[in-house]
Amino acid sequence: MNGREPLSVVVTTHNNAATLDACLRSVSWADEMVVLDSGSTDATLAIAAHYGARIHSQPFAGYSAQKQAAIDLASHRWVLLLDSDESIAPPAAALLQQVLAMPAHAGYQLWRREWQFWRWQSARSRLNHYVRLFDRQRARMSEHHVHESVQVDGSVGVLDAIIDHYGEPDIAGRTAKANRYSTLQLADLGRRKVSWLRLRMVAYPTVAFLRYYALRGHWRSGWAGFIAARIHAFYAFLKYAKLYERRRQSRD
Incomplete structure (x- = not known):
């Protein structure tokens, strides 16, 4: 030691x-x-x-x-x-x-x-x-x-x-992870009172993309950084879309 x-x-x-x-x-x-x-x-x-x-x-x-x-x-x-x-x-x-x-x-x-x-x-x-x-x-x-x-x-x-x-080695793997994680995060989102879901679905993916791509500097990684930022934005959309879907199903 x-x-x-x-x-x-x-x-x-x-x-x-x-x-x-x-x-x-x-x-x-x-x-x-x-x-x-x-x-x-x-x-x-x-x-x-x-x-x-x-x-x-x-x-x-x-x-x-x-x-x-x-x-x-x-x-x-x-x-x-x-x-x-x-x-x-x-x-x-x-x-x-x-x-x-x-x-x-x-x-x-x-x-x-x-x-x-x-x-x-x-x-x-x-x-x-x-x-x-x-x-x-x-x-x-x-x-x-x-x-x-x-x-x-x-x-x-x-x-x-x-x-x-090393994470997911390809686009398919990272997209599948975004889908899986957005479903799992429903339990965490359910603990909070998340409002304005439709606005979040429209606006937040763009915010998430710009934060990842521009503010974090992943534009410097070329097309790999662009694709990663797009998948990150897709994940941001999915988690709120799935929460919206769950609430609609519960209401209907």
Whole structure:
């Protein structure tokens, strides 16, 4: 451990053989790798075993609940939470180990670089950042059905470290995800009193497109950035259209 806090890397999986090898290889320096699987039928479990991960299985309980269950299986206090299609570059790994020598916060945000169909997003576009390194005794997953996040009880730092996210490799996959996530988000939207639904269906997709394409700088990624922005706008439309449909069906 070289004088640092021991680290558990936590990953949830389901048929992720295409990306899991790169994910686990990038964190092979960690003190423990925990994989919580939900019924993989491909080589996912064999890859996890190859890297010496502790493998557990349970039926998929939803994104947030599944990740929390995986975090609860960790042996160590400090956790690095990764998706199975993410990996840590060597410079980021070195920085994480330095931080763990003397953590100053209860959690840390890391930047995430997105693969957009056939290229990485432009280096001059804006990266999203998420809490991924944290003291699990002072953190829990949010209860959102999608876009779940780590909620930290304490201060949060930001590390100059990048997670590479491969995500959906093609347009069909990203469109299918937008359709799936917009359906799942109905449960979260149902907790709020969302008004002006017809106006939101008309206006919000354009706002979402401009925010993603122009303000976040994905126009710098060429046609890949344009297509990603259009799918993002389609997702914004779908979630409100489906909520409108549900309300009409309930009323009729």
